[in-house]
Amino acid sequence: MAASKTLTQRLDALFEFDRQPVTENKLQGPGKFIGLFAGEHVAATEFVIGPMFVIHGVAAADLFWGLLLGNLMAVLSWAFLVAPIAVRTRLTLYWYLKKICGPGVTFIYNIANAFLYCILAGAMISVSSTAVGLAFNTPTPALTDVLPNSVSWVVITLIVGGVVTLFAIWGFDKVSKFSSVCSPWLFAIFIAGALALLPSLGQVNSLGDFWHVAKTKIWTGIPEAGQEKYTFWHIMFFAWFANLAMHVGLSDMATLRYAKNWKYGFFSAFGMYPGHFLAWVCSGIMVAAVAREMNPGMMAFTAAGFAGAVAVVIAGWTTSNPTMYRAGLALQVVTPNWARWRVTLVAGVVTSIVACFPVVFMRLLDFVALYGLILMPIGAVVFAEHWIIPRLGLQQYRAEKMKLFINWPSLIAWIGSLVIVFLLPIHMFFKWLPGYFIAQILYITLTFVVSGKESDKTS
Amino acid sequence: MTEKILRKVAPYISSLSLLVIIFFAIQVFRGHQSKEIYIAWTNVFTVVWFVFSPFWLIPRNRKENV
Numbered sequence: 001m002a003a004s005k006t007l008t009q010r011l012d013a014l015f016e017f018d019r020q021p022v023t024e025n026k027l028q029g030p031g032k033f034i035g036l037f038a039g040e041h042v043a044a045t046e047f048v049i050g051p052m053f054v055i056h057g058v059a060a061a062d063l064f065w066g067l068l069l070g071n072l073m074a075v076l077s078w079a080f081l082v083a084p085i086a087v088r089t090r091l092t093l094y095w096y097l098k099k100i101c102g103p104g105v106t107f108i109y110n111i112a113n114a115f116l117y118c119i120l121a122g123a124m125i126s127v128s129s130t131a132v133g134l135a136f137n138t139p140t141p142a143l144t145d146v147l148p149n150s151v152s153w154v155v156i157t158l159i160v161g162g163v164v165t166l167f168a169i170w171g172f173d174k175v176s177k178f179s180s181v182c183s184p185w186l187f188a189i190f191i192a193g194a195l196a197l198l199p200s201l202g203q204v205n206s207l208g209d210f211w212h213v214a215k216t217k218i219w220t221g222i223p224e225a226g227q228e229k230y231t232f233w234h235i236m237f238f239a240w241f242a243n244l245a246m247h248v249g250l251s252d253m254a255t256l257r258y259a260k261n262w263k264y265g266f267f268s269a270f271g272m273y274p275g276h277f278l279a280w281v282c283s284g285i286m287v288a289a290v291a292r293e294m295n296p297g298m299m300a301f302t303a304a305g306f307a308g309a310v311a312v313v314i315a316g317w318t319t320s321n322p323t324m325y326r327a328g329l330a331l332q333v334v335t336p337n338w339a340r341w342r343v344t345l346v347a348g349v350v351t352s353i354v355a356c357f358p359v360v361f362m363r364l365l366d367f368v369a370l371y372g373l374i375l376m377p378i379g380a381v382v383f384a385e386h387w388i389i390p391r392l393g394l395q396q397y398r399a400e401k402m403k404l405f406i407n408w409p410s411l412i413a414w415i416g417s418l419v420i421v422f423l424l425p426i427h428m429f430f431k432w433l434p435g436y437f438i439a440q441i442l443y444i445t446l447t448f449v450v451s452g453k454e455s456d457k458t459s
Numbered sequence: 460m461t462e463k464i465l466r467k468v469a470p471y472i473s474s475l476s477l478l479v480i481i482f483f484a485i486q487v488f489r490g491h492q493s494k495e496i497y498i499a500w501t502n503v504f505t506v507v508w509f510v511f512s513p514f515w516l517i518p519r520n521r522k523e524n525v
Contacts, residue, residue: 177517184516185508188477189501192484196497199488305498307505 021090021257028258033267036255039183041243041275044124044315046190047296048364049242050283053230055143055292056365057223060214062232067280070239071272075265077240077247078256081379083265085386086256093253097378100385102399104406105414109378114330116371118347121320121327122354125164126361128316129157131297131309140295141358144226154356161352164317168324168348169341179318187274189311193303194282197289218288237429238365239276244372244432249379294362324348369428373421376432377414380439388444394451409446413439462514469514476507 053063089096098106130140138152148154167175198204202213215221223229246252247268256265286303287294300308328344335343354360360367390396399407417439421431483500486492 177513181509181512181516184477185505185512188480192480192497192501195481195484195488196494199490204488304501307498307501310505 026258027260029260030264030267033255033259033264034270037268037271038274039180039271041271042183042187042190042279043275043319044127044296044312045319045364045368046275046279047127047283047300047312047315048123048294048361049238049368050280051287051292051294051296051299052365053235053280054218054284054287055224055294056227056230056234057221058219058230058235059221060211060219062221062230063219063235063281063284066232066235067239067277070236071269071276073236073240074243074247074272074276075269078252078268079263079265081383082247082250082252083256083259083262085250085382086253087259087262087264088386089253090257091253092257093251093378093382096253096382099397099400100382100407101378101410102404102407105378105411108411109375110330112374114327114347116374117323117327117330118351119354119360119367120371121164121323121347121351122161122357123361123364123367124316124320124323125157125161125352125355126316126358127296128164128313128320129153129160129297129355130295131300131312131316132156132160134297134301134309140298141362143224143294143362145362146357146359148356148358153358157356158352160313160316161348161355164320164324165345165348165352167317168321168328169344175318175321179321182314182318186311186315187279189300189304189308190279190282193300193308194285197286197303200289201285218285224292234427234429237433238369239272241372241429241432242276242368245375245379248432248436249372249375250382251375320351324351327351366428369432373428373432373435374418376436377417377439378410380417380436381410381413381443384440384443388440389447392444392448394447398447398451409443409450412446413443416442465511466514469511473508473511473515476504476511479504 058066085096094106094110097109101109129138133140133153133156136152136156138156139150141149141153148157198210198213201217202209204210204213221229241248243252259265283299286299290299290302293299297309297312300312302308304311324347325344327347328340331347332338332340332343335346385396395401398404399410417435420438421435424431424434426434480501483492483497487494487497
């Protein structure tokens with residue numbers, strides 16, 4: 001009991017700044033949210049995701065309709081799932097989760113998040129390494145590589161990882177400010193690179209010409225050898241769940257709790273359509289122009305010269321920096337006597353080692369799916385607690401009122417739904433949707449059972 | 460005084476630099492410009508962007524992020 005209390009205190013201390021609900025005078029206007037969403041969704045991952053769609057042989061019509069609809073679903077998820085809860089509670093997910101699931105589950109959530117952040121930051125470091133490797137003629141790993149393919153790749157990746165880690169330790173805040181400067185330029189590089197390389201794929205004088213080139217040279221519908229074919233549904237679901245932890249998983253409550261009203265969730269469209277539509281289309285055009293070789297550094301260098309290679313390095317760096325910082329923050333709970341720099345250093349070393357394995361960025365799409373899937377049930381539990389539990393006449397915020405360390409229905413719903421969806425014989429991209437409802441049903445049923453037992457005891 | 464002027468003109472200069480990068484890319488797309496020239500100007504205007512954009516994109520005293 002004493003140990004759990006200390007754990008709770010340590011966890012609370014880390015998030016102390018966000019403890020109180022946002023006050024009226026701190027609410028932000030639409031401009032802030034438009035800028036925030038627009039800046040957040042043009043990142044290093046865009047240099048990998050667009051090309052991956054091409055390599056997986058998606059057809060042009062499937063790509064455009066899939067992205068259009070999938071991004072719309074993502075925007076609606078922000079507007080109807082996160083924003084209403086965020087503006088009603090004005091709390092971060094951390095504090096709201098603690099009220100609902102207890103500090104024990106919040107702790108497990110934090111550790112899972114830290115682990116997943118390390119892999120994500122590792123993938124970004126690998127992407128940067130492909131650009132740095134250009135200067136040293138380092139062979140980039142092949143699409144199917146799991147292990148590092150050369151010593152020089154390992155050395156370059158460890159050096160890039162080391163530099164990223166040092167910046168995360170010494171100048172996290174400065175890098176964050178620097179990344180806000182990079183986003184508009186990165187977006188311009190995506191557009192310019194695609195425009196400059198398009199003529200190498202065929203004559204384009206009209207929209208009809210573009211569509212012909214798109215269908216026959218870029219999104220041909222034929223996957224590369226050994227790659228699985230993606231259809232409209234794969235693209236639609238990917239666009240929807242690319243930020244699953246943020247919208248359906250509710251972690252963007254941290255941002256949207258500053259919104260004046262829930263409709264600000266619709267501003268996510270300013271991030272989705274430029275970043276997860278245009279940038280993915282542009283990087284798809286670029287990879288088709290470099291003979292479908294999955295090498296983000298070389299692809300951007302061909303498209304925009306030195307500035308392109310720098311774009312890949314900077315995008316990888318500015319994306320992995322906050323990710324590594326967040327991982328360090330989450331891990332600090334386990335290492336209470338360690339200084340922040342020490343925890344970030346450990347997270348950085350782990351991340352850099354992970355980055356050496358090309359599988360983390362060559363299988364980025366699967367990892368993004370897994371990342372969202374693992375954290376999604378927590379969003380389902382919070383949604384059920386906020387909207388459904390009070391309507392069923394059950395006690396809301398049991399964990400807080402009864403001072404529970406672990407609200408078992410929430411933990412069982414989280415793990416149980418994941419076990420069930422992993423057993424479902426459907427593609428990884430589609431597992432989260434049934435999983436969301438399974439998690440809610442499990443949570444509500446178990447809460448009903450537990451509440452019944454508690455009322456029996458009381459009577 | 461210089462900083463005040465810089466802060467005022469920086470948004471225009473930096474935004475213009477991105478437009479120039481896209482303009483040269485369009486010229487390549489239309490076949491009116493060589494790719495080498497476009498790449499050279501992209502490098503130059505990338506530098507212009509990074510010199511001027513911090514003056515208006517990084518607030519001087521940002522106490523709290525959204």
